[in-house]
Amino acid sequence: MDWQEVLGAVLVLLGLGEAVQRVEDSKTREALLEEPPELAEVHQLHD
Template structure:
């Protein structure tokens, strides 16, 4: 499960952000404080996702490119 989250962190973040937006729009009567707290949590999660993606990019830059078959 942890590997799945690590591999698909950006997609999961997008789903969570979209779900929060839809819930805030369609569910009436939610306290404003709750919506603001969830928005702050989503922003913090976005920072964590960005760091995971940066680490994956840094690792990929250190790898040797795959060899191709030359004609």
Template sequence: MIDFIHAHSTRLYAIAAAALSLIAYYIQDLPIGLILALVASILGAGEAVQRVEDRKTAKALQQEPPLPTRF
């Protein structure tokens, strides 16, 4: 499960952000404090996702590029 989250962290973040936006728009009776707390948590999750992606990029930069293939 952890491998899945690391592999697809950006997609999962996008789904969570979209769901939060839809919930805040369609449920009119939510208190503003709750919405602001959820927005803050989404921003924090975005920072975590960015760090995961940065680690994947740094790891990829340390690897040897694949050899070209001929068809």
């Protein structure tokens, strides 16, 4: 492999890492916006 192939492989891996990170960020954002079941239960008890 020459340096251009190595560079291409590195860029592909970085791109995949970025895509995975975006998916994880999206899941985290959704989880933060969701009310945990335990908290929903507490709210129902107080209503």
